[in-house]
Every structure is written in C-alpha cells, then in structure tokens.
Amino acid sequence: MSAFDWGDIQLGRIPLRETFDVAEAGGDTRTLDLDGQESFPPLTRAQVVARHDGINSLTMGQVIPVTFTDKPERNGYYTIKAASSTYTENRGERVTADWKVSLERVGSDAETDLQSRLTGAVRLNDYSSSGERWHAPPIGHYGYYTGSTNPSTMTRASSDGTITVYRSVPANVSPRWGCPPTTYLAGRVRVTTTAGQEVYGADVPLSATDWSLSNGLVNATPSASATLDVQSYSGGAYRSKLWNISVAGSAASVASWDGATLLRNDPEMAIVRLVKGLNPGRATLDLTLRRGSRTVEGYLQVGTAATLAVYRSTLETNTQIPANGYVRASANDANGNRFAIGSARTWVGHANGGILFSSVTVMDFWVGAEVGGTGAVSGDTGLELRNQYFAAMPEAIYGVRR
Template structure:
C-alpha cells in the first residue's frame, strides 16, 4: 500500500500512487492513466526511478498492470504511449507528473502469455546440442508446449520456488497463464546505488554500485581483492559468495569500471554492459542474467588480442575437464556448493579455477555453482562443530571439540575409541527422512593412524528400530583430511536417520579421528549439476513475451 493510505497501481515493474480517475474507451479497450509522484514523501531517488521507468516503457510491449482499489481493471496491456514531466524545486521538492496510454489485452482468465524463445543453440567446440529450457514467473499456471510436454524441475531461491521447464520443444512457443499480481515474482532485477531497482534500459546506472539478481543468484562488483565479480548463489536460505577476478590482459586485473549501461532490462532477462578504458583502447564486459537461471553469462572483449580470463579470487581444487566445456570443484566448499564455470569455445583452465583464452579479442563464459538439492539444506544439526558438540553423541568412546586441526570454520570434533567397543562412532541426533529417497552424505575425516574409516548413515523405522546402514568408506593416510561424498538410499520403511563417522571393527584407543563439516542432505538435483548448467548455457534462448487471446 502506498504512503498515506493511497492505493498502488503497478505498471510493469513500476510502483505508482493509484489515482482517482481511470479513463477507458470502448472498441480498442484503451486505458489512459496519469498521476504524480513526489519527494517528499518518497525519496528523491525513488521519484527519479519512477520518472525514468515511465519514459523507458517500450511501445507495443506487453506488461501486467495491477490496481489496489480498482482490481477489476487489473490485467495485461500493450503500451501505446508514455511520458513523464520531471520538476525539481531546489532544496524543497521533486515531482514527476506522468501519463501512460495502454491497450487492454485481457485478464489472466482470458489471456495466454506466449514465450517466444528465439535464436539457436550456441555454436560450440564440443559437439554439444545443449538443453532448451525456460522459466516463467513464480505462480504461473497451465504451462503448455503442445503434444510434447517439457520435464519439470524446481529451484528454491530468495523469492520462493521457481519452476524450470527442461527439454522445451524447439518447434513450439510455450503458452502459460499468470495472475498479473504474480507476474513479477522471480523476475530478474537490476539495481543501482542504494539498492534502488532500475525499471528500464535507458536509465542512469552506477558503474560499481549495481547488482543483478533473479533470486537464485545475485551478482555484484566487489572492491575485494582489487576488484572482483561477486557471484552469490542462493542455497540453504542465504546467498553464498564466490569472488571471480576479471583479467583484461595477461596478469592485468580489472580493478573497477568506468561506466555501466543496460542493453536490456525485462523481468525475464537483463543484459548489463560494463566498460573499462585501457591504454590504449578499451575492454567491455556484457553480463546476462535470465529468470530461473543458476548461472551468470559473460562476454569479455577488447580491441587488440591478448590473454583474457575469468578466474576464482581464491584457488580451489578442480579436475581439468575443459575439453568438455566446463570446470567444477573437486570438493564441496563449507556451504556445500562447488564452483562451476565454462565456455562455448575451447579454453584453458585458468589459475585458481576459471576460464582462460590466449591471443584473443573475446571470451565467452558462464559462472555459477553446482548446488545440493533442497536448497542445500543440511538435515543434521551443527555439521561444523564451530562452537560445541550440540546434536552429536559419542558411541563406544569419547568426543571433544577441538580448534586444531580444523578443516573449515572455528572447530572440529575429535573422537577417541575406548579400545573395547565394536564400530565406535560419533553420531548425529536422528533426523526425519523419507523412505526410498536418495540422500547425500559428506564430510571431512582424518585419523591418527593409517586405516579404513567409514562414514555411515543409519536408518530407523517408525518405532525407532534399527533397519540398516549405508556406508561410504576410505582408507586414510596418517593425519590427512579426506573428503567423503556419496549417495545412500533410505529403505522403504525408513522414517529417521543418523550420520556417523565410524572406526570399523574393534579399534584401539590410538585410532583417534577428527571430523568436520559432516552433512546429510538431498543430493545435487538433476538440472543443477555442472554439466547441466553447461548445457543450459549453450541453449539459453532470448525470450519475448506476447499476449494471446485464449
């Protein structure tokens, strides 16, 4: 609700004060609106954003329009004309008197929205067909692709759960319905200094105060490390950062940008261009973010050939799979994610992990993270032992929290067998599980002796009775952390489980283990693995939305 109990009218993404009058005419069902925004009560930046947003509306563009006090007028409209008069009374007041003329297409009950996915699969050096996909707004309904249905996956983000359709037929433009009040949910947002959302493309944008977000990833420019691209992936209820260095030449990192502009700014897709002066010449970086995507797409250019790269600010271990068009971390980070990146064209794995190409004027790339299913949520409590051992129990031995040697964070758990018990362990409290479901067990374990150590998942029925154990095993070198990561399937009648680093057989008291970041989770969802992200990048299609009468 607007200030002073005014209603709201939202034109596209632009929130405005709802006026008393709404002028309509028959025949072509035109709708004429006008009003005024002012500072005060809004901030000056908000008034300017609304003024610029009105003037940035595109004639012919289909947009949702919603009303608080006149909900019967809510629906989808095509823009006929728009204008706004900006007046500044120095040190006193700022006003934007706006007018918009629209043609009504219809309500959501009578209107299909058709997404025309244009273009083709990116030319690539890996003989890959890519994966054609599409994500409508959160809250859409009746998704239709003719006689071939797309497969469905969901991704949980800061804005809620968004549905992504995979394997969309190439010969059909998807149709779907959506209440106009839901249309903006899960949209791509471009913001400028102070977090003010930018409502059009032809508007001022701060060179380093911007951000792009779709609720699944948030991308900003950071001053950390002399200037880095901060790609934040939403998992486990929060954004998790990965800092990437952009190199405009061999060993030359871009520390800041001279200018920023938007090439496209729609709810389904935003393209941001950054410009950096070289000596001589210049470099540009285009960043593209799509609704429902887990990756940011990039295109780095300069006038003269040199070595271009985008690489992690802090090195992570990876296997060199650049011949397959991507790289990803070997192990989870402390958030349970693994960086992922790649290019459509042949590249070299960059130092630290990243994409690099020598003697070139252009570099295409994508950046993101392979995330665990269920939003990366860890089912067991206190996986990192950073403050205490709450949620853990010692069986057949003793457990204490230690601060060294830790693998991540501020603490770890040390378990000492009593020398008598069989299969002694440090075990989590029981957590609810669903029978027949695949779960992911992971953790770091080290041992004072060279021997086999298990990471067990114990299953229990509804009466608390033990059913069986799923086991991951490794033979550890002396005092060397080893990462465990694998899947286990819950028995059909399982309702609870524990995760338990375990010293097999009847170990002596000298077989002391230290464990850290021990987690039981859902596995990486189909569609979020690094190879899935690569294929989705190759077949990411520009989208134009049209209103079609049902």
C-alpha cells in the same frame, strides 16, 4: 500500501500512487488512460527519478501486467500505446514527476495466455553439443502448454520462492501459459543501482560502482576485493564466490569499471554492459542473466589480442574437465555447493579455478554453482548448467486471447 494509505498501481515493475482517475473507452479495442504524479516528499528523490525514468523507458507495443489496490476489477494485461513523464525539481524543496500512460487492454489472466517466443538458437560451441532447450516462466504461472509434447520439469528454491524450470522444451514451439498479474513479478530478473534502487527500464542511469544483477537464484555485483562477486542462493541465503576478470592473464585483474549501462532490462532477461579504459583501448564486458538460471553469462571484448581470463580470486582446489568444457570445485564448500565455470570455446584452465584464452579479442563464459555439490539435483550439475548455457534462447513475451 503506499505512504499515507494511498492505494497502489503496479505498472509492470513500476510502483505508482493510485491517486487519480482511470479514463476508459470501448469500441474495437478497450483503452485505458492513466495519469498521476509522484513527488518528493513523501517519496525519496531517488524513487521519483526512478519512476520518471521508468515511465519514459516503457516500450511501445510491450505487454505488461497492471494491478490496482482500489480498482482490482481493472487488473490484467495491457499493451503500452504511449507513455510520458514531466520532471520538475525545485532544488532542496520538491521534486515531481507528472506522468501519463495510454494502454490497450489484452484481458485478465483468466482470458489471456502469455506466449513466450523462444529463439531456439544453440550457441556455437566446440563440444558438438545441441544444448538443452529450457525455459522458466514467473513463479506464479499456471497451465504451461507446449502442444502434444510435454517438457520435463524441475524446481529451484529462490529468494522469491520456488521457481519451476521446464527442460527439454520441444523445438519450434512457443510455450503458452497463464499467470495472475499480481504474481507475475515473482522470480523476475532485477537490476539495482545506488542504495539498492531497482531500475525499471533500459535507458536509465546505472552506477558503475554500485549495481547488482539478480534473479533470486544468482546475484552478481562488483566487489571491493575482486572484479565480481557472483552469489548463489542456497540454504535460504546468498553464498558468495569472488572472481577476477583479466585482460592480462594472471598479471592483473580489473579492479573497477569506468562505466555501466543496460542493453536489456525485462523481467525475463537483463544485460548489463561494463566498460573499462585500458589507456589506450578499452575492455567491454556484457553480463546476461535469465529468469530461472543458476548461471550468469559473460562476454568479454578488447580491441587488440590479449590473454583473457576469468578465475577465482583465491585458490580453490578444482577439477578441470576440458572434454566437457567446464571447471568445477573438487569438493563441496562450507555451504555444500561447488562453483562451476565454462565457455563455449576451448580454453586453458587457470590454477585458481577458472578459464583462460591466449591471443584473443573476445571470450565468452558462464559462471555459477552446482547447488548441493555432490548431491546436486538433476538439472543443476556442471554439465547440465553448461548445456543450458549452450541453448541461448532470448525470450519475447506476447499476450494472446485464450
């Protein structure tokens, strides 16, 4: 519940105060127009800015869940038709965001299927792998339908709850599923910036030194003592592994980034782009995280050929499996897990545990953990995590009448 006992409206991922009227119209389509104001006080300035930016980052034609505290009969899925917000700041006194959003109703969850359009592409790789076609809808989904051929399932414990991952999804099929709007966000990919404020769109500010990319299973963030801290959720907590990323082999790693931006920021997938000046030249790292994934994906680029590497910041005894394209810890760590890292291309192993490419301008990689180590369940072994990475399937979600 909002401050002062106001109701809430959840517009996709954007929380707003329900202190306004809802204008509706019927006809060929059923429209719903909303307007309201967010302000500091009582919110913080950062919250007002985030909601203002989030409204202006909404994508026309996108289908989102919308829920109300005081008007639950209007809960459902809506297509965005128009969105705007006017920002006013009286320095040191007050900040306001007066916003308007026009929506077209698709329907309630009882009458609406959400359809995941999966590309079905397999990442070009040096291992003759066809990948493993997999998919993870929100935690609260139901009625997952792929026609006459059913996929297999597995579950993963996340910080949001238990998420179901569908494996061996049939090719050339766009799965359909239902989900109450109130539970659609559980298990989503989140991007946060300064002070843990969630970022609601892609065209919004992102701190280069204070950000995180998380899906409840993996949390990637900058580290003061390494390039990245990639944390895996197990045993009710995130377990940290520090990684160095270098454009000079083992000679030096990137200690900090000069810029950060978002290429995509949706509940099912987010991409953070990091930039480092090399004086001259620059390095660019794209980090991708998908809903339900145990690994974060990376794509490192430089302008002139160099030795690119990703490796553990401190030596951890490891087993290199070049024939299968990945490296894993040789033994379970104190939390019962084993790190795993690999690439779609042939690599040279790093002594600390990692991969290295000589005289290249690009490097792709994935990094995460075999949660459970030697007791990892089917779907969470290093080879399976590799195959899931090879099945590169960006997802677009559409609302269709059931």
